[in-house]
Amino acid sequence: MGGVPALRNMVPLKECLEEAYLNGPTVYNPSGQIPDNTELPLLLNKVYPAHEVVKIDYFLPGCPPSADTIFAALKALLTDEPVELPYELIKYD
């Protein structure tokens, strides 16, 4: 889904930039510029989840995945077993 950063997709990018660089209570920006230098990568219109851009072999759910989840996944890969995560490892707050 793109996680917490994808919350941005509910808002036009222009509004995000204006809030950060024009409207904030501590912003000092007499010329009203928004960062747009050629050294900066252009922002995409929306946040994409990684699997829409590159092929992902395995997903470990969690923000972040717990240490036990990572261990279980690595162990399964090393021993050529299927990755099976028990319920406790995919249960969240």
Added chain:
Amino acid sequence: MVASNTNPKSKRIVIQPVTRVEGHGKVTILLDENNKVKQARLHIVEFRGFERFIQGRPFWEMPVVVQRLCGICPVSHHLCAAKAIDQIVGGENLTPPAEKLRRLMHYGQTFQSHSLHFFHLASPDLLFGFNADPSIRNIIGVAAEYPELAKQGILMRKFGQEVIKATSGKKIHGTGAIPGGMNKNLSIHERDELLKDIDQMVQWSHGALNIAKNYTLEHMDTALEFGTFESNHMSIIREDGAMDLYNGGLRAIDKDGNKIFDHVDNQKYTDIIAEEVKNWSYMKFPFIKSIGTENGWYRVGPLSRVNTCDFIDTPEAEAARIEFKDITGGKPNHLTLAYHWARMIEVLHSIEKIKELLHDPDLQGKDLVTKGDRRDEGIGVIEAPRGTLFHHYKVNKDDQVTMCNLIVSTTSNNEAMNRAVQKVAEDHLSGQPEITEGMLNHVEVATRAYDPCLSCATHDMAQMPLKVTLLNVDGQVIDERIKQ
């Protein structure tokens, strides 16, 4: 870059991304026809827009949602947002158990974050040298050559994470702090588990402090010039002038140690601090309003805190502070490389505080939440591991956030990191016929001393190889190196 396109005589070097820091950054260096440095800049190349997209969400979500802008020191954001939200529910005068539990969480956080930086990110440069073979100059190299030290680093970080888990429920992105207090206390069992390892942690903290101190003293000739310049420093400070990482008024000092402002109510931060927007970085440039954009920039973080405080209220860290201040005759220390030493003084301070708190019976208290008159605005200020952090929210009558302003610690070091990059580039690259990986690592070492968290600073996240491109005067690639 505009300059390189308009001036056919210039060369442009790019370090992208900067490694062994958190988040995405890149350095560009412009050279003239004689390979003299004309301009060096640290660009922050990511943007997320937290300030806008959390508008409309319920205010009580803030301590849980906003901390997800970082995986290294989420506790700082968790607590800073909680401090702001405390005011919305009129619960900023926490009960003693709640405040002490939050402090314990925060010292656990500082302990693990500083340990992570020192052992995992910075130690390869300090132990092997800035020019060492990059295939050894990394954490795996440290583990092979100094296994005992690598193990200490991992276990110190683990201890800090266990403190965080015991107080917030999880090692990363916990939920312990709630509006007006905490949702759990520390059980006797949790306390005793932590107390088992505490003396070992104190001992290892002394060891880490000694490494950082001796490194600085033994390399004083390097440290005196390396990415170093005079500056203002800012932090929060306790009423009696003690270092306080959790709460206090704002103090800023100039390069000679004179106070620019002192004990300013942190609720009035917009009166004294503003952030300039520059078009070549997504990270803003904060400055002290009374001085202005040109000279009002300041540094934050461990070095600044040791400079601004009058004393540290734990005995062993205080002894270490006195030794640190003796080097400069009591004046502010401006050495970029001294950040490591100051950071380890804070590691010792944090573990002393953790030990003190674990023996406090208030941590088993049951009076954990307070509230009072509801307000529509809240401002939280805290000393995160990397420096002063500000969270500011406004809410409507339906409890939705209508305004959010974040000044993240690393942002306050933006100008300083750019100056460090410029200074090191001038001192180590300027006029050289060939640019080596070692030279470029010098630039990164200077940035790394500030332990920047670029994800936090632009409110994004990731990991990276290093790519350097050298272009000739016509803009054609004449040399390119990629380090994985």
